Amino acid sequence: MSAATPEIVFAGTDGGAVTDLGDYEARGGLVALRRALELTPDELISELNASNLRGRGGAFFPTGRKWSFVPKPEQNPRPHYLVVNADESEPGTFKDREIMLRVPFRFLEGCLIAARAIESTHVFVYIRGEYEREFDVLVAALEQMRRRKLLGGVTIVIHRGAGAYICGEETALLESLEGERGQPRTKPPFPAIAGLYASPTAVNNVESITTVTPIIELGGAVYAEIGPESSTGTRVFSLSGNVVRPGNYELPHGFPLTDLIHDVGGGIAGGRSLKAVIPGGSSTPVLTAVEAEQVTLDFDSLAQAGTMIGSAAVIVIDDRCCMVQLGIRVSQFYEHESCGKCTPCRVGTRWITQILKKIESGHGTHADLDLLLDVGEHVNGTCLCPLGDSDAIAVASYVAKFRDEFLAHVDGEGCPFEGASSLEGIVAPTDVHAAHVGPAQIARPLEVVA
């Protein structure tokens, strides 16, 4: 899309998928793996540090530094594990699945290089259960690599989830992979010290791992020349919502948000006007249309605007959307996905939804608006993982940026959209739970087994 910067993650695909190993090699694949086998683990980590690659899952943590926290085998003789987080489920995000579908070998090559860097011979790819085709493509690609004897003694297991957003949180993912309920652990210890099966573990996102391959191919310093200094490289942006051409677009960090929406995405669909943009997945604070014109898509610019690049999932919202309804739907998601381990999140996400529903119905008061923010403040930062925080922060940003609209609901005793909001009548899974599933149906005691 941007003629100036070549594709890195999707390089050599001509817009399609490369699912044949011979084809992949003919297009320049496997160069990085051969080069990596000539480098020591420390040299690989140095290349990653030089590239300044930062985690593409959402936390933006430097990948090389994460690997350097994994102790050397002589410091900790337990098996070392590489776990790849392919549990993509942050609302708005659909890039990892396209990466797995289109460049499965670049991804698997990255797995082998990363395993070498942390001196591991055991890789687990935790792929979300809903991704059937992606699973099949990965299994087929892995089999081709195994037959070509490219795995070099490394075992790669592709493990399927079964539907739980929380398993995208790294310690919940490890719990789930160990056969437990996917509930986050206390940290420390961090996974690098005691991760999977209490062994040293690096957990990296699919796009991060896939980007490792071109970094080793090009050299870390060359990669670092792309994009702004604090946000090097390209990013696969997931563009969705009310745009003419939604989709995944690989662009350099620092790309103007307004250009992504208008030039790349073709502008707002149906000739409507832009109201708001969620820049990095549903967890990130919203931007107004005016703010959206001023930011570029990188860590610093979005941080200055009070939000985050997150998983680079850009959700475009036009003027038909009621922000109270948006808050309800976002909060219902976090309520549904809260694992229940920490009380502030379990109770708070539900409470936030209920207050928002009261405001939307026209029965809300000014005190409810204060209570809404107060509940959020008591959720934020009080739990083991940021799931509840995400709900609190997102909703607080809607109130802060669109306060007049919230006040209009309270003062006008109802939704000013009068049933014409684009989100009118959505049925969230939690709506159905309340209406159709009574306590008697939930508690189904098992027969005692002799």
Added chain:
Amino acid sequence: MSSTFFDEVQRLRAVYPEPRSAVLPALRLAQERHDGWLPEEALREVADALDETPAYCLSIASFYDMLHLEPVGEHLVEVCTNISCALSGAQDVVAALERGLGVHVGETTEDGTVTLRTVECLGGCGWATVVAVDNHHRLHVREDDVPEIVKELRG
């Protein structure tokens, strides 16, 4: 059948350094073999194959959205109604499916053919609305596409 299931679970178990890691794959397998849900018998089979208790298996099964503890229809139709799909009109798709199938969200048709659910983000936000029919994702589904889907399911 149960001895085959037992053997298959042993193969799953061998993939992992710790046997408990095979609980989730084994539950998925058990569900496939029990008409798309996990009756008590299925939980017992998984428990027996992995030296766990049925209660433990239930505690895992109850955590994950794709594992069902109640019977489901022959076909499972799941519509994503998270933000990007909702902004793109998922509500109309849901309403059309409710009309076409004659059930509300969360219900199964009287003949037991189809269960209709709404689900959280399926990771297809740029291809809204996403409808998963028996876990196969249909993309860009609009209200107008629903009669065809209903016909296929009724087929």
